[in-house]
Amino acid sequence: MTSTSSSRPNCDYCGLPVPQPLLQRRHPEPDGPRYCCYGCRFAAAISAEDGTAASARWTLTRLGLAIFFAMNVMVFTMTLWSYDVYEPDLSDPLTATFAQLLRYLCLLFSLPVLFLLGKPIADNAWTNLRDGVLSTDLLLMTGVVAAYVYSGWSVLAGQGQVYFEVGCMILVMVTLGRWLEATGRLKATEALDRLQNLLPATVTVVTVDGETEQPLESVQVGTRLRVRAGQRFPCDGRVVDGCTSVDEQVFTGESWPVLKTVDDTVLGGTSNIDGDVLADVTAPPRGGAFGRLLEIVRQARNARGRYQQLADRASRIFFPAIVLIASATLVVHGLTGGWDRGLLAALSVVLIACPCALGLATPMAVWAALGRAAERGVLFRSGEVLERMAGIRTVCFDKTGTLTTGHPHVDAMVCDPSTSDEELLQRTTALAAASTHAFSRAICRHADTRHIRPSRPQAVTTLPGRGIEGTFDDGIGPVWLGNDALMRERGLTLAAPLEEALQSALDAGHSIVLAGWDGQVRGLFVLHESLREHAGQALDDLDLLDCHVHILTGDHRSRGEALARRLGVPVHAELQPEDKVRLVLELAEDGPVAMTGDGINDAPALTAADVGIAMGCGTDVSRDASEVCLLTDDLARIPWALTLARQTVRTVRQNLAWAFGYNAIGVVLAATGRLHPALAALLMLVSSVLVITNSLRLGYQPIDGEADTSDSGPDQRSERKNDPDRERIEHETALETLALQEAGS
Template identity: 35%
Template sequence: MTEHSHHPAGHHAPVGEAEPDFTERHATSAAQHQHHGHQGHDGADDHAVHSHGQHAGHSTAMFKDRFWLTLALSVPVVYFSPMFGHLLGYVPLEFPGSSWIPPVLGTVIFLYGGQPFLKGGINELKTRQPGMMLLISMAITVAFVASWATTLRIGNFDLDFWWELALLVAIMLLGHWIEMRALGSAQGALDALAALLPDEAERVTDAGVETVPVSELRQGDVVLVRSGARMPADGTIVDGRAEFDESMITGESKTVLRAEGDPVVAGTVATDNTVRVTVTAVGDDTALAGIQRLVAEAQASSSKAQALADRAAAFLFYFATLAGVITFIAWILLGSLPEAVTRTVTVLVIACPHALGLAIPLVIAISTEQAAKAGVLIKNRIALERMRTIDVVLFDKTGTLTKGEPEVRDMATVDGGAADELLALAAAVESDSEHPVARAIVRAAQSKNLDLPPAAGFSSMTGRGVRATVDGRTVQVGGPALLRELGLSEPESLAASTREWMGRGAAVLHVIDGDRILGAVSLEDAIRPESRQAVAALQSRGIKVAMITGDAQQVATAVGAELNIDEVFAEVLPADKDKKVAQLQARGLKVAMVGDGVNDSPALARAEVGIAIGAGTDVAMESAGVILAGNDPRAVLSMVDLSRASYTKMWQNLVWATGYNVIAVPLAAGVLAFAGIILSPAAGAVLMSVSTIVVALNAQLLRRVKLNPSQVR
């Protein structure tokens, strides 16, 4: 079909400056998904493993298997332990050999369940980076040696730590299993999605429709996607329209209407109709593959919070070692070797950071998982941590706060004519054009369920407008150039409205019947309905909102005023966007930049947090730390809320975990022995287990943070 060429240079000028964005979007939509690199993710565990040095070389399944077997072996060890029986006030059953159950099974637990920690501790010693694994291995080794010394009656010690050793190993295995399962869940969910991709596709050929393996699809192929079927690859609809379920990509449960020219993503489901789609990306080049790669990168990325936990573990190692040495020397000087050994062993066992092992990693794991479920893909964990400190969110206008396509905004008629009749007439004339502006007029008429009169003889008049015959009348739609050519001038009643529209940067088109002006319509870049909520909610959280655009000042001012934005940067060239970020930073503000991923890379990279919105544009963009899989700007609020909540949980857990050790270790060492207060090994072990449970439960509370954009307030 002939494209529009009539949208005027005059009345249309303000939006005309924005229109390259419209055109670029339509022109590039077919190629949008070809930028996604991908690396294999069969070893999902490995990505989770390497994100936390403690787990190097181990998998989720290994921790799970060792935990269950260790737990099973721990039950008889705990039951037959005299110390535990004394603690709970019961006498274990006695039969020949019953006293050997704890040491024999305890040894199995030490060698089998404790193996990952012993290996990790040796590695930390070799690298001279003492941390969690060295603390754990030191505690279980001391408990193991002391318990055998007591069992074999070597020295006058009462250090029956078999039950404590068993529970210590079981709890630490459980903690590591939970952590790694959470770390891998986001990747696992996406792997499960990839597994749901169809094995076969229906490819349309000259000979008809043939069923082929998805692996045989190539760019440019046309595939038939029936109602209820999944998209086998990324593509662009060339025939038909259907409601698509995109929840697996965006986190939004509401279906989205996709029609001719619209991009669709592999893994999404056509729910109600059959469509034909031209394949634009297959396999590792699809948006889904790009998302999987991003999640893997996020799991492998470093984190300041994790570094903090590692430093805390190192501190506790030196603290426990020093406390153990001082305890031993102090009790030796007091003349009690058995008490010196007992107190020292108790200190080293209690110093083991059960809770610290979960404090930070579990919070990070759950926050990353929750974000992925909501369509917020954390590519760099530091970006999530920084989000709580942001002072201003800088939104790119076109495609972020707005839809990046024109929309009929207002209509005015001459002599009191019906606005709907005017719109129906304009839509009838425009119905044969595929220009974005023409489609906007037709879409507006369809949304009102207007009956369009039949039109014939469509023609385009370069630079002036379009013409068609409707009910035997020649009807034209165009801007100022068309009016000048026809020698027509606007009636004053109409001119007042068009001046107001142009004042806010709208494009104005007139509808002309013969030589009589019937009325005019205004078109503007459509503001996303979610944008108002996003701006208001950010401001209610004490965060300023700014907008940046290459559009003319009056267009930007109008959008900024409508959304109540704090600061507007207009007529900014793409290459200069990062300078505006720098200007805000020079004022002492921490900036989160939200862009569509097309030409915002420098600005996204310069900002404290770079957020790319819309998986359809450039999901693999390296400059963004966060990807919002959907196009809903309210998802930025999910980032802010999750960042603040996870930071609070991290510190609560860290304070609880380290605070417990700092208080319990001196008590175990006997600093208050003169007052008759000594923390027994049994009591310390119980309190230590309670500390671990508190930390784990506290981290789980993160799941209550509302991250669905529609629930954000």
């Protein structure tokens, strides 16, 4: 995915893209801060994001003064309304003079409101218009100015109605509403800001002249830094002196410290717990693994999904449609009931149809969900991926390294009677050392415990999905290390003791690696793999979410059958990478499929699936084959992410239904003259607040403790499968209890 920042500059307050110009292909070069809406411009001024504390105080003072003057205008107007209720004798000079005085006071006190709150909105409308963006601020200010002009003429002419209170209340309500929208946007995107704040503002640079404190931005690759206990590493680097424990939870999700010594790699954003170390910078500030993590979240936040595109298309239609409706309302009511009433009705149409709620309906929910997911170690590549995740009905798991721990160990080694243990280990370890496969690493660890020195091979070739082939300089032909399919392919025979051991291990569901040369299988390794701690619970939770689970593995069929009996889900065994792709595509015929793998071996299947989920991306967050990256190896994150995605889409639909329904009904009422402009401004504020509140609830989506995982081992899961109704009731009760707790908090 490419960043959109070059074509769509981001708001200097909330960090979101500014509106796309309609009349230009590219945004003009900015000559100052950029804001996506008037609310962000106003909120930035109040929070002094781009100014001094004095300017922030003046902005707040300006808002307070505007509210003060508006309240006085309302008091004077209510006094004038009493004239209509009690119908005093206006032929009395004193009564008539007092009424005219009230009208002049309304004019006098409303002008500061127009200057204090109307001018910034007008400036924002002009800035958008200059950039080719047609905003509702332009329509809004046109209506407000028209109401002021008509009311001012009525005061000076001494006849007609005055509507200064309408203009004042509209300006106050709109300003407060836009401010709430801006702070809501910032709230929905603050997860990225919290991630950015993990890096220190200054660093300790070590040179031949001593140590100096410098800004983080001044650090370059090759700079030597001192990082003391309790500080965070500001950049990716390599330890050159010292020893410490490092908390890498921001990347791996694991709270257990990792020991780092000389020549070990450290990642920016991780915490130095208890040591004082020197490290050479290997990536620029905000680059490396931490920078890639931030970029993924930023790109996902700026990308637009299907629902966002729908809202964007509707918003583009809104402006010309509302112009036509408001114009028609002005003309019809002006000809039939008076131009003052026509102006008020047209202004009501503009206010009630302001697409603030529609514009916030999708992005607010998506931003809140993406931020919450990032905090919990789940990275979605885009909002569109989040939407697709909600539709997943089948989840496939690779076995080794995904469903299992990826750290198997050798339980037993059986040799042919004519081959010694030492010879077998010398040759197999030499081949295994050239591979990164989990089984190869297990064989190497087993050889280390026996203190066996491997032979030196002449050449080693990896045979994908089958094993390894190597040659040695001792006159013996090729040596093969791999599965039984490779042995059969090379025509190697199996002696009776080995055949009996092989069959026994397969019946028990263990993994087997065979080794052979000179036409005969010389030995085999029996390996044991442990399921991840919460694997059973994750599969149960997916079942409760009505998701079909399939396990894909290249292991022997008998081991697949044993695993299927253990977990109670379909296991497809003896699959090559292309077979996994074919199976994923077949399953996709019955509905969207998610594939979960390690992001390397399973890249073809991850790409073929509707959503690819890569496990343990903490040190490789730029993995391209997957659309969802888990920074931890906790399988419970998958059903949680699926639940979050579904709740997000449900929230988006609720927001869109409300925004479309509210606008449609409101426009009809306003166009028929049944909605006062002040009430329309209030309803616009309430509508935006409802959408914001509904969306921000996703920021508190529970992730840990949805159900008790203490008995989530595979054996207990098999027992629970025998009573699915009881298990479903237990899970639903736990989830309902947690939801009530969350609602209360």
